[in-house]
Amino acid sequence: MPKIALKSLAAAGETLELAASQDPFAPESIKHLVNRYGSPLFIIDAERVRQQYRRLSAALPGVDLHYALKPLPHASVIKTLNDEGAFFDLATNGEVELVRRLNIAPQRCIHTHPIKRDSDIRTALAYGVNRFVVDNPDELRKFVKYRNRCTLLIRVSFRSPNARVDLSRKFGCEPDGVPDLLQLAAELRIKIDGLSFHVGSQAADPKMFVAAIARCSEIMRAAPESGHSIGILDIGGGFPVDYLQTCMPIEEFCEPIVRALKELPTSVRVIAEPGRYISAPAAITAASVMGRALRDGCWWYYLDDGLYGSYSGQIYDHAAYPVEALVDAGKTYPSVLAGPTCDSIDVIKEHLELPKLDMGDLIVGRAMGAYTWASACEFNFFPRATVLVLDGGRLLTDGSPE
Numbered sequence: 005m006p007k008i009a010l011k012s013l014a015a016a017g018e019t020l021e022l023a024a025s026q027d028p029f030a031p032e033s034i035k036h037l038v039n040r041y042g043s044p045l046f047i048i049d050a051e052r053v054r055q056q057y058r059r060l061s062a063a064l065p066g067v068d069l070h071y072a073l074k075p076l077p078h079a080s081v082i083k084t085l086n087d088e089g090a091f092f093d094l095a096t097n098g099e100v101e102l103v104r105r106l107n108i109a110p111q112r113c114i115h116t117h118p119i120k121r122d123s124d125i126r127t128a129l130a131y132g133v134n135r136f137v138v139d140n141p142d143e144l145r146k147f148v149k150y151r152n153r154c155t156l157l158i159r160v161s162f163r164s165p166n167a168r169v170d171l172s173r174k175f176g177c178e179p180d181g182v183p184d185l186l187q188l189a190a191e192l193r194i195k196i197d198g199l200s201f202h203v204g205s206q207a208a209d210p211k212m213f214v215a216a217i218a219r220c221s222e223i224m225r226a227a228p229e230s231g232h233s234i235g236i237l238d239i240g241g242g243f244p245v246d247y248l249q250t251c252m253p254i255e256e257f258c259e260p261i262v263r264a265l266k267e268l269p270t271s272v273r274v275i276a277e278p279g280r281y282i283s284a285p286a287a288i289t290a291a292s293v294m295g296r297a298l299r300d301g302c303w304w305y306y307l308d309d310g311l312y313g314s315y316s317g318q319i320y321d322h323a324a325y326p327v328e329a330l331v332d333a334g335k336t337y338p339s340v341l342a343g344p345t346c347d348s349i350d351v352i353k354e355h356l357e358l359p360k361l362d363m364g365d366l367i368v369g370r371a372m373g374a375y376t377w378a379s380a381c382e383f384n385f386f387p388r389a390t391v392l393v394l395d396g397g398r399l400l401t402d403g404s405p406e
Contacts, residue, residue: 044389063257114275196232217264218264306343
């Protein structure tokens, strides 16, 4: 289907596309948008972004939420969250440049990549971001020449077997190694004012959060022996969302975390780095059937989006997304959904039972806001999905300067 450039949609930056009360993720809305703007589409709902942020904020009272740009670094999401009073978690020069273009206050940002080039440090400092994360002696030494311009958090490693993605395998200092790192920082006259950890993405339960908070509390109490006063604890992200399986409600998930945080001194500032929890439920994809073939008694449907596009998270993020066909119910047949490229790996889902689909019928993927559009590419020269952002029926531009 043809695609339409967003810049032509509204000179004022937005246009009324749906009724204010109409859910942009409802089947009628999706069909309308595809008819207007072609497929594949990646549809972001700004109101769902707000709802996710507010729900997590209520579940973690007193915790400053720094949205991690990585899963969905779209300008509209950042602007929506900035209006909500959110903070931001940056990790690359590109992310620094994006928030700079959007006039996000650098004081509301933290740079959390544990391994950085000198240019990464200089770029962040030039914008005004002055809090960074380290996890080893060599990384710490990179800050000697910047020690009067920044403060650091030490990232502590806590392996979590119940997390879908173990982020402490690649990054983090073992808890027993933190005192030596604090001592080295004191010798180098570098200020350490906090600890951070990330127990892994899609954590199944909050037990590792609780254990990590308790262990970090011990480290913080001993830090003055090395000349450091640690007043920040970054509890990372990993808060779970529903995909094919229902996870623990966020209020129930966060309850033991909140109890554990109450054991910290009241002077400690607690921050978190949610990404997936905010972005995943806030976007869907719509793809069209562009071809079909009956193979070994199974209908193969070839879509104009696939593993190299919006479904890239099935490879990179170990995710499986709920998919549905926007057609009337009827007799079903064994079916496979495949992407458009010539690569045999580009298969979205097998062992499905679907009604017989025709050319142009729509397949919708839900809970697709995290690690999908962000990691999509244009392999085989199939373009990435067109992004549409809706907010109360209004179609927004992406928020970038013209």
